[in-house]
Amino acid sequence: MSTMREADRGAMPGGVAAAVGAGDRPVGAWFESMPFGRAHILAAAALFMAFVIESWEQLALVYVSGDLGGAFGIDESAIGWALSAVALGMIPGSLVWGPVSDRIGRRSVCLWSLAAYGVVALASAFSPNFTVLMITRFVSGLALAGIYTVTFPYFLELLPSRLRGRAAVYLSIGWPIGVLLAVGVTQALGGLGWHVVALASGLAGLWVFAIRAWVPESPYWLAEQGRYKEAADVLRRLGADVPEGTVFASAPTEAARAGRPVDLFRGPLLRVSVLMLIVNFAFNWGYWGLQTWLPTLLQDKGLSMSASLGFVALSAVFMIPGYVSASWLTGRYGRKKVFLPYVALAAASGVAFAYADSLTAMYVANFALSFFCLGAWGVWNTWNGEFYPTALRATGYSWATAAQLGATSLAPSVVGFLLARATGYSSTILFIMAFLALALICAAPLPETEGRDLE
Numbered sequence: 001m002s003t004m005r006e007a008d009r010g011a012m013p014g015g016v017a018a019a020v021g022a023g024d025r026p027v028g029a030w031f032e033s034m035p036f037g038r039a040h041i042l043a044a045a046a047l048f049m050a051f052v053i054e055s056w057e058q059l060a061l062v063y064v065s066g067d068l069g070g071a072f073g074i075d076e077s078a079i080g081w082a083l084s085a086v087a088l089g090m091i092p093g094s095l096v097w098g099p100v101s102d103r104i105g106r107r108s109v110c111l112w113s114l115a116a117y118g119v120v121a122l123a124s125a126f127s128p129n130f131t132v133l134m135i136t137r138f139v140s141g142l143a144l145a146g147i148y149t150v151t152f153p154y155f156l157e158l159l160p161s162r163l164r165g166r167a168a169v170y171l172s173i174g175w176p177i178g179v180l181l182a183v184g185v186t187q188a189l190g191g192l193g194w195h196v197v198a199l200a201s202g203l204a205g206l207w208v209f210a211i212r213a214w215v216p217e218s219p220y221w222l223a224e225q226g227r228y229k230e231a232a233d234v235l236r237r238l239g240a241d242v243p244e245g246t247v248f249a250s251a252p253t254e255a256a257r258a259g260r261p262v263d264l265f266r267g268p269l270l271r272v273s274v275l276m277l278i279v280n281f282a283f284n285w286g287y288w289g290l291q292t293w294l295p296t297l298l299q300d301k302g303l304s305m306s307a308s309l310g311f312v313a314l315s316a317v318f319m320i321p322g323y324v325s326a327s328w329l330t331g332r333y334g335r336k337k338v339f340l341p342y343v344a345l346a347a348a349s350g351v352a353f354a355y356a357d358s359l360t361a362m363y364v365a366n367f368a369l370s371f372f373c374l375g376a377w378g379v380w381n382t383w384n385g386e387f388y389p390t391a392l393r394a395t396g397y398s399w400a401t402a403a404q405l406g407a408t409s410l411a412p413s414v415v416g417f418l419l420a421r422a423t424g425y426s427s428t429i430l431f432i433m434a435f436l437a438l439a440l441i442c443a444a445p446l447p448e449t450e451g452r453d454l455e
């Protein structure tokens with residue numbers, strides 16, 4: 001796990017030649033034997049809850065969409081846009097916050113992003129009409145995009161090398177916890193109206209104080225900026241024995257060249273970036289297109305709303321062992337050898353779900369879909385954060401996030417359109433699963449990163 005080596009810097013777009021002196025060691029060298037200690041646990045807890053908040057925000061109003069539609073007198077199509085508004089705001093937000101993070105730091109982006117989100121999310125609860133609701137949810141998405149984009153690359157840059165893959169996959173478990181929280185709170189508070197659920201979203205912004213207290217700045221980013229003393233201080237906080245006066249084997253990146261999106265599409269990064277964007281869009285469409293409308297699809301199969309939400313909650317529970325299994329396997333076999341079969345099995349489970357002819361078969365197929373799809377997501381979140389050097393890592397992840405959110409924004413409306421046109425339960429699910437097949441095809445040529453140092 002190291003900053004970009006001298007030869008790599010000369011070849012990478014936006015890099016500068018490293019001035020490596022005798023005896024200098026790259027930042028990553030200090031992570032190779034670093035113990036996993038209290039500082040890592042606190043940072044993991046803080047960023048884990050940030051991911052829970054992200055999941056909650058994108059799903060909470062899904063489960064009170066009926067009340068939302070009644071309050072503003074809107075149909076399913078308009079409800080779909082209301083549910084997508086946060087993701088729509090996060091697309092431009094992520095494209096801004098990622099490069100900003102490469103310039104001003106991971107920690108600053110997390111703090112400003114989450115604090116701004118809390119304020120705007122609270123304001124959305126008092127929207128007097130549908131137009132104001134759309135605007136406030138869009139702006140809250142702009143704000144939330146910062147921490148959503150930075151969470152995984154930030155966490156990767158704080159972890160001991162040998163645990164990077166496994167620990168980062170565990171961070172992804174925040175997603176089903178957020179789903180369960182959304183289901184539980186909306187069932188408990190949904191009767192009080194969508195406003196109360198929106199207020200609960202705003203209060204999540206208070207978590208910014210935990211991140212401020214528990215999560216240090218990335219030592220990779222600090223070294224990249226030439227702030228060696230601060231990088232050494234963070235490494236000591238994380239458990240490394242770094243001597244005073246250490247100068248790391250990396251020269252500061254020119255400020256004007258850090259976080260430049262154009263560098264993602266130059267030289268050897270071009271192919272990786274294009275494939276990465278397709279995988280992110282297609283994979284998220286395959287997941288989100290089904291997740292958003294799952295309660296409605298289940299009601300079409302004869303389940304009540306209450307039973308449908310119970311089904312969703314049980315599906316979220318099955319995501320957790322999917323993550324755990326993927327975490328263990330990726331540390332043993334690598335990213336690609338876990339991600340590809342998990343996506344293939346998720347797509348096969350989706351087809352079985354589409355043609356299930358009994359409630360039992362439907363439960364088994366959907367639970368298998370949840371297990372494999374989210375296990376694959378955990379691996380992908382880690383793998384996706386390892387393709388780029390430090391000066392471009394958050395920028396690359398911001399484009400990945402934008403591609404995911406493009407699918408998140410479009411899928412609910414497109415699937416809602418198909419449902420409104422009575423396309424049918426099985427046909428709609430098969431259409432959604434086709435995107436998982438596309439993700440599988442485009443991920444196959446991507447480079448394996450297990451065991452490689454971060455640059």
